[in-house]
Amino acid sequence: MNTPIRRLAYVVLAMFTALLLASTWIQFVQADDLRERPNNRRTLIDTYSRERGAILVDGDAVARSVATDDDLEWERRYDQATRYAHVTGYWSFIYGAGLGLERARNGVLAGTDDSLFYQRLVDVVTGRPPQGASLELTIDPQVQAAAAEALGDRRGAAVAIDPATGAILAMVSRPAFDPNALSSHQLNAVEQAYEELSQDPSRPLVNRALAGDLYPPGSTFKLVVAAAALESGEFTPDSELEGGLTYTLPGTTTDLPNFGGAACHPEGTPSLARSVQVSCNTSFAWLAGELGADALREQAEEFGFGQTLQVPMTATPSTYPEDPDDAQTALTGIGQHEVRVTPLQVAMISAGIANDGVVMEPYLVDTVRNRDLEVAEQTDPRALSRAVSGATAQELTDMMVSVVEQGSGQLAAVPGVSVAGKTGTAEFGDSGAAHAWFTGFAPADDPQIAVAVVVESATDNWTGETGGRVAAPIAQAMLEAGVSP
Structure with missing residues (x-):
């Protein structure tokens, strides 16, 4: 083999090695991260074929999935929507898991988290359709209601904690938004609602209790x-x-x-x-x-x-x-x-x-x-x-x-x-x-x-x-x- 051919062989070998390493990295190392990205449309379509877990406050669902007759089998609904908006966040086909618990515990609610491996295994063996897990919150509904009503339309935030445990009893940020407007299957209306919220100078999508521009105390x-x-x-x-x-x-x-x-x-x-x-x-x-x-x-x-x-x-x-x-x-x-x-x-x-x-x-x-x-x-x-x-x-x-x-x-x-x-x-x-x-x-x-x-x-x-x-x-x-x- 002459020198040019040998050099070409080395280049081809290097390219195949790089391809093998890249594909291995993507399929095994980055697989979970890529799958869990909120804007991964393939994952979104897959998750809409299963019932997403509920978010519960004192036993009542403030976020739940209801069956539909359209191509997307489940639609997310939020009760007392503006009161809990920054706690729940929203789940949208266009924008994925946005804000709040919908984003922070997306894997659990979607049923893909590692902690639910045995449930998924049982579902496969028994033939049951996959389903997400539910979250039971520490929120006290009476304290949350009092905070939301007393804060009213004023900009700001209110937080309550159980001093002995650290459990968050209330978390309210104002102005709020309606997560239902972003979880709807009327996709044109969802895009319009998101555009209005994103451009609102009062920044209703910001959870002032936890983030945003910090305050002088x-x-x-x-x-x-x-x-x-x-x-x-x-x-x-x-x-x-x-x-x-x-x-x-x-x-x-x-x-x-x-x-x-x-x-x-x-x-x-x-x-x-x-x-x-x-x-x-x-x-x-x-x-x-x-x-x-x-x-x-x-x-x-x-x-x-x-x-x-x-x-x-x-x-x-x-x-x-x-x-x-x-x-x-x-x-x-x-x-x-x-x-x-x-x-x-x-x-x-x-x-x-x-x-x-x-x-x-x-x-x-x-x-x-x-x-x-x-x-x-x-x-x-x-x-x-x-x-x-x-x-x-x-x-x-x-x-x-x-x-x-x-x-x-x-x-x-x-x-x-x-x-x-x-x-x-x-x-x-x-x-x-x-x-x-x-x-x-x-x-x-x-x-x-x-x-x-x-x-x-x-x-x-x-x-x-x-x-x-x-x-x-x-x-x-x-x-x-x-x-x-």
């Missing part, structure tokens, strides 16, 4: 600062802080005022407990400087900042700035500068304080059941971290109770129940607009539910949407619905 972050102070061992609830009418940001000539220009203490030295109760900006800006950015960041991380959580939908990590200067560190003490959070994260702060200082990993799916109602998967509560000691948690609880009983959170009070809470009003942008916050838990002495509510300012200029006025009443409705009589 405002004064709700003072709970993290107070926790860091108490954990440092250098401060107690009775420690006097520097808190005059204004605080000059270090290295600048900029004065930071208290909300409404009020004094936190006649002599400008409010205690830590008093500073939490009246949400004193000047004392917390000073305290942040005393503690330092590293201590505040570490405390925030103990509450879950920086972690990508799967609930099973992916929650965007909340953030504390990496390298703030002294003036910026002071601003982080009041939840401003580049501190950014999800409502889920703020609920986790309250839940951790309520749970004796232990933050539980949040989750939305309690049980997965196959078609024979056998348990295929069960979520066991897991601790995420110990954010603070039990003693610190109790001191923070006492401060938060005073916020609701005598401070800015009085509209969150539930008759006959001790409520712990914290308000927040978080400025954003350059126009002075602000978001309204409330977070807390109840009963304070035997916590059953922790909540976080954010109401976005819908105006260019702030028009009085304080956390105590706007967010606290929404939280009150949720807390009242979630507390057992």
